[in-house]
Amino acid sequence: MTASNGAYVYYPGCSLQASAHAYDISTKRVAERLNLTFNEIDDWNCCGATEFFSINALPAYSLVARNLALAAQTGGAPELVAPCSACYLNLRKTNDYMAKYKKLNQQVNQALAAGNLHYNAGSLRVRHLLDIVVQDVGYEKIGAEVTRSLQGMRVAPYYGCLIVRPDTGYNTEYPTHLDKLMTTLGATVIDFPMKTHCCGGHMTQISEAVAYELIRRILKNAADYGADAIVTLCPMCQLNLDVYQGQVNRTFGTDFNIPILYFTQLMGIAFGMTPQELGFGSEVVSADRALAQIGREEPEERERPKRKDKQALPMPALNGGGRSES
Amino acid sequence: MADYSQFNPAWGDRAPVIIGFLCNWCSYRAADLAGTSRFGYPATLRDIRIMCTGRLDPTFVVKALREGADGVLVMGCHPGQCHYEEGNYKAMRRIALLQRTLAQLGVHPDRVQLAWASAAQGGIFTETVKEMTEKVARLGPMQWRDNLEETAPHQEEGVPL
Amino acid sequence: MSAKPKLAVYWASSCGGCEIAILAIHEKILDVAAAFDLVFWPCVLDFKKADVAAMADGEIDVTLFNGAIRTEENAEMAHLLRKKSKVLVAYGSCAMEGCIPGLANFADRKHMMQYIYHDAPTVDNPEGVEPQPQTTVPEGTLTLPAYWDTVKTLDQVVPVDYYLPGCPPEAKWTQAAVEAIMSGQLPPPGSVIGMDVTVCDECPREREEKKIKRFYRPQEIIPDPNKCLLDQGLLCMGIATRAGCGALCPSVNMGCRGCYGPNVDVVDGGARMISAIGSVIDAKTPEEIDAVLDTLPDPAGYFYRFGLAHSMLRRTALVRENGDRRAQPLEEVPHLDPKLKT
Amino acid sequence: MLYTSRKPGLYEQIMAETPGGDVLMTCLQCGTCGGSCPSGADMDATPRRLFAMLMADMDEAVLESNTPWYCVSCYYCTVRCPQAIPITDLMYTLKQKAIAAGKYHKEAHADFSGSFVGYIEQYGRSFEFGLATRFQLTHHPLKTLSKGGLGFDMLRRGRLNTTPDRIRNMPQLTAILNEAKRLAAQHGGAP
Amino acid sequence: MSEEKVGVYVCHCGHNIAGTVNVEEVSEWAGQLPNVAVAKDYKFMCSSLGQEMVEEDIKKEGLTRVVVAACSPHMHEPTFRGACQRAGMNPYLFEMANIREHASWVHQDDKPAATEKAKAIISGAVRRSLELAPLEPFRAPINKTTLVVGGGIAGINAALEIAGAGYKVLLVEREPSIGGHMAQFDKTFPTLDCAACILTPKMFDVGNSPNIELLTYSEVEQVDGYVGNFTVRIRKRARKIDTTLCTGCGDCWERCPAKVIDDVYESGLGYRTAVYRPFPQAVPKYPVIDTESCIYFKNGRCKACEKFCPTGAIKFDQEDEVVVVNVGNIVLATGYDVFDARRIPAYGYGRLANVFTSMEFERMTNASGPTDGKVVLRDGVTAPETVAIIHCVGSRDKNTNVYCSATCCMAALKFAHLVKEKTNAQVYNFYIDMRTAFKDYELFYTRLLEEGTHFIRGRAAEVTDAARLPGEEGKLIVQAEDTLIGKQRRVPVDMVILMVAMEPRADASEVAHRFGIGCSDAGFFTERHPKLDPVATMTEGIFIAGTCQGPKDIPASVSQGEATAARVLGLIGKGEVQIEPVRAQIDEDRCSGCRICNNLCPYNAIDFIAEKGVSRVNPAQCKGCGTCVAACPSQVITGQHYTYDSIMSQIEGLLYDVRSPNEKVRVVEMEPA
Numbered sequence A: 001m002t003a004s005n006g007a008y009v010y011y012p013g014c015s016l017q018a019s020a021h022a023y024d025i026s027t028k029r030v031a032e033r034l035n036l037t038f039n040e041i042d043d044w045n046c047c048g049a050t051e052f053f054s055i056n057a058l059p060a061y062s063l064v065a066r067n068l069a070l071a072a073q074t075g076g077a078p079e080l081v082a083p084c085s086a087c088y089l090n091l092r093k094t095n096d097y098m099a100k101y102k103k104l105n106q107q108v109n110q111a112l113a114a115g116n117l118h119y120n121a122g123s124l125r126v127r128h129l130l131d132i133v134v135q136d137v138g139y140e141k142i143g144a145e146v147t148r149s150l151q152g153m154r155v156a157p158y159y160g161c162l163i164v165r166p167d168t169g170y171n172t173e174y175p176t177h178l179d180k181l182m183t184t185l186g187a188t189v190i191d192f193p194m195k196t197h198c199c200g201g202h203m204t205q206i207s208e209a210v211a212y213e214l215i216r217r218i219l220k221n222a223a224d225y226g227a228d229a230i231v232t233l234c235p236m237c238q239l240n241l242d243v244y245q246g247q248v249n250r251t252f253g254t255d256f257n258i259p260i261l262y263f264t265q266l267m268g269i270a271f272g273m274t275p276q277e278l279g280f281g282s283e284v285v286s287a288d289r290a291l292a293q294i295g296r297e298e299p300e301e302r303e304r305p306k307r308k309d310k311q312a313l314p315m316p317a318l319n320g321g322g323r324s325e326s
Numbered sequence B: 001m002a003d004y005s006q007f008n009p010a011w012g013d014r015a016p017v018i019i020g021f022l023c024n025w026c027s028y029r030a031a032d033l034a035g036t037s038r039f040g041y042p043a044t045l046r047d048i049r050i051m052c053t054g055r056l057d058p059t060f061v062v063k064a065l066r067e068g069a070d071g072v073l074v075m076g077c078h079p080g081q082c083h084y085e086e087g088n089y090k091a092m093r094r095i096a097l098l099q100r101t102l103a104q105l106g107v108h109p110d111r112v113q114l115a116w117a118s119a120a121q122g123g124i125f126t127e128t129v130k131e132m133t134e135k136v137a138r139l140g141p142m143q144w145r146d147n148l149e150e151t152a153p154h155q156e157e158g159v160p161l
Numbered sequence C: 001m002s003a004k005p006k007l008a009v010y011w012a013s014s015c016g017g018c019e020i021a022i023l024a025i026h027e028k029i030l031d032v033a034a035a036f037d038l039v040f041w042p043c044v045l046d047f048k049k050a051d052v053a054a055m056a057d058g059e060i061d062v063t064l065f066n067g068a069i070r071t072e073e074n075a076e077m078a079h080l081l082r083k084k085s086k087v088l089v090a091y092g093s094c095a096m097e098g099c100i101p102g103l104a105n106f107a108d109r110k111h112m113m114q115y116i117y118h119d120a121p122t123v124d125n126p127e128g129v130e131p132q133p134q135t136t137v138p139e140g141t142l143t144l145p146a147y148w149d150t151v152k153t154l155d156q157v158v159p160v161d162y163y164l165p166g167c168p169p170e171a172k173w174t175q176a177a178v179e180a181i182m183s184g185q186l187p188p189p190g191s192v193i194g195m196d197v198t199v200c201d202e203c204p205r206e207r208e209e210k211k212i213k214r215f216y217r218p219q220e221i222i223p224d225p226n227k228c229l230l231d232q233g234l235l236c237m238g239i240a241t242r243a244g245c246g247a248l249c250p251s252v253n254m255g256c257r258g259c260y261g262p263n264v265d266v267v268d269g270g271a272r273m274i275s276a277i278g279s280v281i282d283a284k285t286p287e288e289i290d291a292v293l294d295t296l297p298d299p300a301g302y303f304y305r306f307g308l309a310h311s312m313l314r315r316t317a318l319v320r321e322n323g324d325r326r327a328q329p330l331e332e333v334p335h336l337d338p339k340l341k342t
Numbered sequence D: 001m002l003y004t005s006r007k008p009g010l011y012e013q014i015m016a017e018t019p020g021g022d023v024l025m026t027c028l029q030c031g032t033c034g035g036s037c038p039s040g041a042d043m044d045a046t047p048r049r050l051f052a053m054l055m056a057d058m059d060e061a062v063l064e065s066n067t068p069w070y071c072v073s074c075y076y077c078t079v080r081c082p083q084a085i086p087i088t089d090l091m092y093t094l095k096q097k098a099i100a101a102g103k104y105h106k107e108a109h110a111d112f113s114g115s116f117v118g119y120i121e122q123y124g125r126s127f128e129f130g131l132a133t134r135f136q137l138t139h140h141p142l143k144t145l146s147k148g149g150l151g152f153d154m155l156r157r158g159r160l161n162t163t164p165d166r167i168r169n170m171p172q173l174t175a176i177l178n179e180a181k182r183l184a185a186q187h188g189g190a191p
Numbered sequence E: 001m002s003e004e005k006v007g008v009y010v011c012h013c014g015h016n017i018a019g020t021v022n023v024e025e026v027s028e029w030a031g032q033l034p035n036v037a038v039a040k041d042y043k044f045m046c047s048s049l050g051q052e053m054v055e056e057d058i059k060k061e062g063l064t065r066v067v068v069a070a071c072s073p074h075m076h077e078p079t080f081r082g083a084c085q086r087a088g089m090n091p092y093l094f095e096m097a098n099i100r101e102h103a104s105w106v107h108q109d110d111k112p113a114a115t116e117k118a119k120a121i122i123s124g125a126v127r128r129s130l131e132l133a134p135l136e137p138f139r140a141p142i143n144k145t146t147l148v149v150g151g152g153i154a155g156i157n158a159a160l161e162i163a164g165a166g167y168k169v170l171l172v173e174r175e176p177s178i179g180g181h182m183a184q185f186d187k188t189f190p191t192l193d194c195a196a197c198i199l200t201p202k203m204f205d206v207g208n209s210p211n212i213e214l215l216t217y218s219e220v221e222q223v224d225g226y227v228g229n230f231t232v233r234i235r236k237r238a239r240k241i242d243t244t245l246c247t248g249c250g251d252c253w254e255r256c257p258a259k260v261i262d263d264v265y266e267s268g269l270g271y272r273t274a275v276y277r278p279f280p281q282a283v284p285k286y287p288v289i290d291t292e293s294c295i296y297f298k299n300g301r302c303k304a305c306e307k308f309c310p311t312g313a314i315k316f317d318q319e320d321e322v323v324v325v326n327v328g329n330i331v332l333a334t335g336y337d338v339f340d341a342r343r344i345p346a347y348g349y350g351r352l353a354n355v356f357t358s359m360e361f362e363r364m365t366n367a368s369g370p371t372d373g374k375v376v377l378r379d380g381v382t383a384p385e386t387v388a389i390i391h392c393v394g395s396r397d398k399n400t401n402v403y404c405s406a407t408c409c410m411a412a413l414k415f416a417h418l419v420k421e422k423t424n425a426q427v428y429n430f431y432i433d434m435r436t437a438f439k440d441y442e443l444f445y446t447r448l449l450e451e452g453t454h455f456i457r458g459r460a461a462e463v464t465d466a467a468r469l470p471g472e473e474g475k476l477i478v479q480a481e482d483t484l485i486g487k488q489r490r491v492p493v494d495m496v497i498l499m500v501a502m503e504p505r506a507d508a509s510e511v512a513h514r515f516g517i518g519c520s521d522a523g524f525f526t527e528r529h530p531k532l533d534p535v536a537t538m539t540e541g542i543f544i545a546g547t548c549q550g551p552k553d554i555p556a557s558v559s560q561g562e563a564t565a566a567r568v569l570g571l572i573g574k575g576e577v578q579i580e581p582v583r584a585q586i587d588e589d590r591c592s593g594c595r596i597c598n599n600l601c602p603y604n605a606i607d608f609i610a611e612k613g614v615s616r617v618n619p620a621q622c623k624g625c626g627t628c629v630a631a632c633p634s635q636v637i638t639g640q641h642y643t644y645d646s647i648m649s650q651i652e653g654l655l656y657d658v659r660s661p662n663e664k665v666r667v668v669e670m671e672p673a
Helices: A021-033 A057-073 A085-100 A102-113 A129-137 A139-145 A177-184 A208-224 A235-243 A245-252 A263-270 A288-292 B027-036 B058-066 B087-104 B122-139 B144-148 C017-023 C028-035 C049-054 C072-084 C092-097 C100-106 C109-119 C171-183 C269-280 C286-293 C299-303 D010-017 D021-026 D032-036 D047-055 D059-064 D076-080 D087-101 D107-123 D128-139 D144-156 D170-187 E023-031 E048-061 E073-086 E100-104 E111-130 E153-164 E195-208 E251-255 E295-299 E304-308 E358-365 E408-423 E441-450 E508-515 E554-574 E627-631 E644-654
Strands: A007-010 A037-040 A079-082 A125-128 A154-157 A229-232 A260-262 B018-023 B045-050 B071-076 B112-116 C006-011 C037-040 C060-066 C069-071 C085-091 C134-137 C140-143 C147-152 C162-164 C191-193 C319-321 C324-326 E006-011 E036-042 E065-070 E094-098 E138-141 E146-149 E169-172 E212-215 E218-226 E229-236 E259-262 E270-273 E321-327 E329-332 E336-338 E355-357 E386-393 E426-431 E454-457 E462-464 E476-482 E487-493 E495-500 E502-504 E542-544 E576-579 E584-586 E606-609 E614-617 E637-639 E668-670
Touching (some): A021 A260, A021 A263, A057 A085, A057 A102, A057 D087, A079 A085, A085 A125, A102 D170, A129 A177, A129 A263, A139 A177, A177 A263, A208 A229, A208 A235, A229 A235, A229 A263, B018 B058, B018 B122, B027 B122, B027 E073, B027 E100, B045 B122, B045 E644, B058 B071, B058 B087, B058 C269, B071 B087, B087 C269, B087 C286, B087 E627, C006 C072, C017 C092, C017 C171, C028 C171, C037 C049, C037 C060, C049 C072, C085 C092, C100 C147, C100 C299, C109 C147, C162 C171, C171 C191, C269 C299, D010 D047, D010 D059, D010 D087, D032 E476, D047 D087, D059 D087, D087 D107, D107 D128, D107 D170, E006 E023, E023 E036, E023 E111, E048 E065, E065 E111, E073 E094, E094 E111, E100 E111, E111 E644, E153 E169, E153 E195, E153 E329, E153 E554, E195 E212, E218 E508, E229 E329, E329 E508, E355 E358, E358 E495, E386 E487, E408 E426, E408 E441, E408 E495, E426 E476, E454 E476, E476 E495, E584 E614
Parallel strands (some): A007 A037, A154 A229, A229 A260, B018 B045, B018 B071, C060 C085, E006 E036, E065 E094, E146 E169, E146 E329, E329 E542, E386 E426, E386 E495
Antiparallel strands (some): C069 C147, C319 C324, E218 E229, E229 E321, E259 E270, E336 E502, E476 E487, E584 E637, E606 E614
16 A cells, blocks of 8 residues: 555546446445545535536636645545546646646636635646556455456456546556456456547537447447457446447447446456445446356357467567567 | 846846856757757856866855856756766755755855756756746845945945945 | 054954953963053053044054954944054954854844844843934933944954954964064965964874765764764864864864864855865765755854854845845745744 | 738647647647547548648638547547647637637537536536536437437436536635636636 | 956857847957957957967967857867967967857847847956966877777778778677677668678678777776777676687587577567577677576576587686776767667557567568568468558657657668568558658659559558458558548558667667767767767767767768778877866865865875875876865865866956955965964
């Protein structure tokens, strides 16, 4: 455990109060099991999503900064955790930009002063829930909590955009920390090239044609690789892929039937909790079939056959400088 | 000429003066490169070439402040890249001690800065001068001369203050 | 007019130790009395200022002037004695470099008055009275010499011919000066009656290559009696202090305080210490350096204990505005004594 | 139409009002942004092309372009850009400019953002149910029926609150936002 | 006041200075300064007329100090020192005032301020000049042996030229054989001649030259001394082979059971054994044992090579050897590293099997490479039908390297040609700009256009195996914006070649520091002047050639190698060098032996003389940095040419317009009674 000592300032965000309440419930259950203390910011407001920044940037930054200022007043370590990727990005970006751009910092604080608030840019560290889980808790400790391995379930780890971009320290194109977490839980993780592609974001409201195509790409890829479920960490990704899956099927004549689950839900299952206490059932595409895969002996080989030819050339290793034989 | 009174009204129509001590191998060449690259910066810096920041005698810094400079900027090679192995580490320690000492005498540490630029870093050199100028401009003039003038009577002409 | 050369001794802003130091030349004092005509020595003989004023310019052959210039009265006497003396000697550290009175230059008049007459814990001054240069009473106007903002050395007020360093000067140097004056073998004006090496030259302790990992205050360590104190982390000003005392302090396990002032040609002894000490700190990153320097509280107080008034900076850099020393940079300056904040 | 030499215009404003936006000057026109964009195929001009248009003073055409509105904020362009241009942030600024000039591609785009912000200014939290219904009824009344299926799905699963959540200290938030708006108007956008 | 007579010369430098600084005003003003006897301004001071003007004034006006206000001393200090010397004045009494790089060029937007600053700079220089003392440079003979570090094509040419002129060369190479990256290539652009055919004769010459001592599998550990007289410590890593017995027959590597991937010579695409010779034409011909992969060194068994060696040359107990040599000049030709394509995850290298780097592809097309020159997919058998070549991978990118790697466009064209020639596949080049500068390169581009190669003007955004459209299944899809039509394109291909950048060697800054030279921001070694002195460095006697100085192709590397040879031969021809007499001196009479300075010297030039209780500087070891000078608490160490007084005076001069008046300086000494 890090210097935070397991205590964090918690920003749930609007989605977790409504459309993503399953995420909220499962997060709280898992946090409890992992001895993480989440002190919710009192009277937090919306992060503005992507919309407020399109209307007027300074009020948008000020809106976010109110949360930062309130968070800084909340007890505990100066670590602010957000489970929603959009909230996470907005909080983090505002924090970083205020520290980086003097004029912005000055103006935002001038606006905050109208509400008798002040925020010292950079005094908090803004982090995503997944980061807390893999970095601060760590795979080893999570592995020790697993009582019901997810063996047999094939999951597509879907990160979406905002947890890895623009600059969060993780691989911006092909992160693997969610993959490792799922492997730790016993699941079979598919190589998922679309793992950081866009779910469509607000395009469902602006142009359905564009949005459905983006959703289709992800679902198609997951289906191509035989995923039983897509595991996600963002309410917007979950919403778009889950709620619009039927529309996509109707639009493109496809028959995708892939449940979209929060990683905390699967952690809870692996920790031996019941689906009910983790908010299962609120997904539009039912997770029942995927959950039924758990415990199967050997998943059938659905990966592309690997050529093991003696003429084959060595393959560069993905991590580190060495090579491996294919 | 730039208007520094926007940073601190005490400047009036004058500009800050910063004395620079630049090491021959890195930062003096960085300043040269800023020149050949035509990177503009405020005309506040008046520099002195020394072979190494290790040659930097704190007396020079005090002298410059005493003689009317509003700030002193010492620049050398990056740590680990000193042409003479470790001269810049000595400068780092001397400046740290000097800053503490001068702070007790009411001289803000921002007036005496140590920075690094390799011979290839004309841009970093330029930015450093800009930043230092702004910091010193905010602090206002050093006004040492005024500081030593005694208002008491019985001062005779020609007797140093 | 007496055939004997005329000698005057004056005590300005100082502790009085120099007066005693003059007497510490023991039996030689009789030679002095025999050789000189003592025309002015307020501590010893009952002459008045008016007696001096009545003298012709240059009538006094030698004046030994101790003490710094801190008040209007000090300055007035310095000017008067300068005018009346052929040779003016800055006797002792106060007159030469400001010494302990010069530490007042870390503050200014306003802050001094505030602390002395209002804030000091021992003060009982319910009416908030402060001494005034002029006070009108029914009988007339009372005056006090004005208290200066800045303590000055003698040569910052009047030209000085010779300097005798030390707090107080060691007897042998007073003696050397007296003998030189009596013999008429005077060195060139501006000379310091002293040595041109540092205390290390007279110090018997064994020195090694220096690498200081932390500093100790005297109460924190029992030093090895044979090894260089600085090598052991005890701050010793001997490396940058003019020799002449015979390394008195280091010989009793106490680091040199620096009372003889910096070496020949050195105009800022504190800066020399900063450079030397900074050079031998054993640290490479800003964090490590800070950790070592944190064990050295009050560096300015150490390095400028005797020489602040005569150093290059001479006094704190508070900025004067509207005739008042406004503590403008103070709020922003770290490491500064909180007592001095307005 | 012939485009002649440049004069200060939208290009400069966009750079000045986007934090770190001045690196737009170093655009190589390499097309990494356009190639990376998930919705690039549907944009009337790829981001790269939009920047070229900005530099050529085609301000009107830029403001009317659908490109910023089709930006999904995925930041692929930003992280891949070889000149480290904050393209996503530039798109936000372009949207603000288009709204301010009343020249956006489709009213619906700006209105969605506007409705969203309206709820925040009213309640301090977003209101998905209200937003979806109001926005859909205004702009796609015929489709609302089929979309209603979605809403029903979500309602049934307890995923839509039919009443908005309101923060307690609304006056504080309002004061902050009003001051920010005043500053923005005074200084012309964020730095 | 000093009685020196100073001449001040303000250079216009055409418009470079005069366009910003009011040179007439400055020169007139300088004429009023104390001690200034002559003040003039002139169009080009560095011209022969300008120099003659100085010389004449020294003779006629009896100038004792000269200040030229012009460019950086790094540019023309030697020029004007020469002029002073010709007129009989000690060159160290000359002072340069840098009003071009440090004033006119950086304050173009504030001309009055630039003029005022120029005055201050000149005032400082004049004051400083008054404190200068005449000095004599040290003279030292030049050791005629040259050290060349790096046995690639640049180092090979430098060594051959110097050796050819009859002087000894020590060629040190880190790998077991010389040859460098060029030895990995098959064809060279634009002529497509065979790299081995033109390189191996040169390698053979190096191996057989009586004047070249070849130290392969060796590294320079330490360098001391100065131009003409360097002392170099070299570690000869143990080959575990007795080269006096080895005949290079190959029995050892043929029998070696340990097969490892060859990351160096084969760029990871092929294998070698634990005892190996990098390639058949290696010079020297002897193999080395890689102890990390050798079975014997792992578990103490095997020794197959020893059993089969006909001459008993295998020596498992051979140890590293350290040799110390004296050389006069050093040529650094340490080459480049290849960019690690994994740093751009969007291109999938390391994840997607059929994404190759350009270096891998070089080995693939090489007839002696792992595929015997066949162009195939990672499976080793399937020929590609479509190939994408992605330019600028790790070049022209702020996220990796901002510079253009200069050679990749041409190499990409070469690859496109080779793919066509060997497989008749369709080739798509994704480029930002085609850069085909230099002789006959553009013709090659035209030829590729004629061959029907596709060129898409757009930097590839990503390479993916996520099929989206029909026809993409099982393929790699390169997605990019075709900027010429302004639309996204997805091109399904079988193979992707990433044109990876040339990067500075991973240890370049370490090596630079070891040799006392600098690195550019990008990390390549810094030349003395980018245009007019491209192979010299800031350190006399150390030269750089080839890609260690920056990305370049073979002809440019060869030219630089030969240029360094010319520079070295020039110095050897002179026979002796002059060394700046900037040294520290301790006044032993006044040193109190506090020992503060003792461990400050990086060159151990300060000795403590215990019997006298004083410290002493050894001038042969002192390099004049001045650290001890600054540190001396009793101020009895003098730093020549950068003396206390000269710098204090320069400060006063620089602040002439803001100085506090009447600063009193006191104190003359007297001995005790």
